[in-house]
Amino acid sequence: MELKRVVVTGIGAVTPLGNNKTDYWNALAKGVSGAAPITRFDTEKFRTKFACEVKDFNVLDFIDRKEARKMDLNSHYGMVASDEAITDAGLDLDKVNKDRIGVIWGSGIGGFTTFQEEVVGFANGDGTPRFNPFFVPKMILDITPGLISIKYGFRGPNFATVSACASSNNALSDAFNYIRLGKANAIITGGSEASVIESGIGGFNALKALSERNDDPTTASRPYDKDRDGFVLGEGSGALVLEELEHAKARGAKIYAEVLGAGMSADAYHITAPHPEGEGIVIVLNEAISDAQLKVEDIDYINTHGTSTPLGDSGEVKAIQKVLGEHAYNINISSTKSMTGHLLGAAGAIESIATLMTIDQGIIPPTINHFTDDPEIDPKLNLTFNEAQKRDVNVAISNTFGFGGHNTSIVFGKYNG
Missing domain, CATH: 3.40.47.10 (Thiolase/Chalcone synthase)
Known part of the structure; x- marks a missing residue:
């Protein structure tokens, strides 16, 4: 169908x-x-x-x-x-x-x-x-x-x-x-x-x-x-x-963006800790991008789960690099939890709003409160530290992960008629 x-x-x-x-x-x-x-x-x-x-x-x-x-x-x-x-x-x-x-x-x-x-x-x-x-x-x-x-x-x-x-x-x-x-x-x-x-x-x-x-x-x-x-x-x-x-x-409605795809997966690893190599995140990102019928090179921005926990942040970044390869250096990445805190079950909703607004407004919200580089995280990645950046965004992804190993990714795209 x-x-x-x-x-x-x-x-x-x-x-x-x-x-x-x-x-x-x-x-x-x-x-x-x-x-x-x-x-x-x-x-x-x-x-x-x-x-x-x-x-x-x-x-x-x-x-x-x-x-x-x-x-x-x-x-x-x-x-x-x-x-x-x-x-x-x-x-x-x-x-x-x-x-x-x-x-x-x-x-x-x-x-x-x-x-x-x-x-x-x-x-x-x-x-x-x-x-x-x-x-x-x-x-x-x-x-x-x-x-x-x-x-x-x-x-x-x-x-x-x-x-x-x-x-x-x-x-x-x-x-x-x-x-x-x-x-x-x-x-x-x-x-x-x-x-x-x-x-x-x-x-x-x-x-x-x-x-x-x-x-x-x-x-x-x-x-x-x-x-x-x-x-x-x-x-x-x-x-x-x-x-x-x-x-x-x-009905002549205003359209903010189009929902292009979604992915879901499980870590099958631990009740609270994320998989250290982000295996479940690799699966969910691949599922979402495939569902949207896109190539990794189409991605402009990822709003990460990025909770500010030692294991979670590094594991997510590793997964993004595994999925996007060299293209990971061409995109913007940011965690709006640096500003909102972690809204638990509501996190995905407000972060999806932030993600689609990057498409609507052409602005990447920052990851604030960056003071010291983590040697476990590739410094060549654009994690949008401390200040917003202007960018024309055509495709953006919102990631959220939950205790129990639940992973979800939503792909939004600019509506082009």
Whole structure:
């Protein structure tokens, strides 16, 4: 069968750098860090005392108080980002066939705040099970796509994807496949996460995964730097409207970029550590490039997973060099996690937005906080250190990888009619 072409027609974002797509992108292009001391709880006894929190966000500016109380913060972020994306796409809800519009959403943990609050409340009580009647629906990962569909009446494919930090890129991949197979006209996709809480920071501290650079949070996320010491936890949401090309053209929609291909693989190696030689990443990059029917020489930019962890960063770079060969020296590479922190299950969504915006705007966002070269990383690679670079980008890739060895890559291309 002939596969449909899929394009991106809407974007929405709630991030540590800004609570809409414009503020988010402008901060990325300027190389702004979203890291700061945590404001949400007392960090005195925690080894890490900072994170990339969403700032100046009041859900009541967007959602009625009665409805907001039925949702976890994770869903608040997702609802606001998806609303912006739907508005940005210019979808006329009175004219579109809602049976053919779906919602596919990613989250690594879901209603983490709700789970912590309810369990702590029970543990501190007298043993009487006084749980919030919305405890379960607020907590489950699939509730956000459900809420989005209920608000807008979208009756197409609706589910959540869970693959740790690869979750929202898996959601994008599924949305892409459903549309190109002709099973939907448009799908609202992306992801959300709200893990900057005691159990989130404490849990990742116990894994020794977080940076502990408490004296200077804004420089703590240091992808590819010799002195990187772990990732910085972030939170927020990214939403994209993926749409079948002819459907988008028929209604005169703005097209940011085309989705050209997607790849998925597993490391089959370790529950948290990446494969040191990036074997699963080699597979996923080859799958994505092949699916897009491209040659490695077509690639202009890769937005890497680049978490600022010692093993992960070097393994990803090695994999990129294995796949691209000499062409690896001709492309731009950058990690926007140096600015946003790591949004876990929402990382793929906001990083895919950053990736397609490089195509739309001709600007490569930087990898900030580079101070010392890592001898394990080839210095001839253009890792876009510290300052944005202008470049005409025709093809770009977004990588995300998750605990459990889950790997996803999405290929975006300039729409040429």
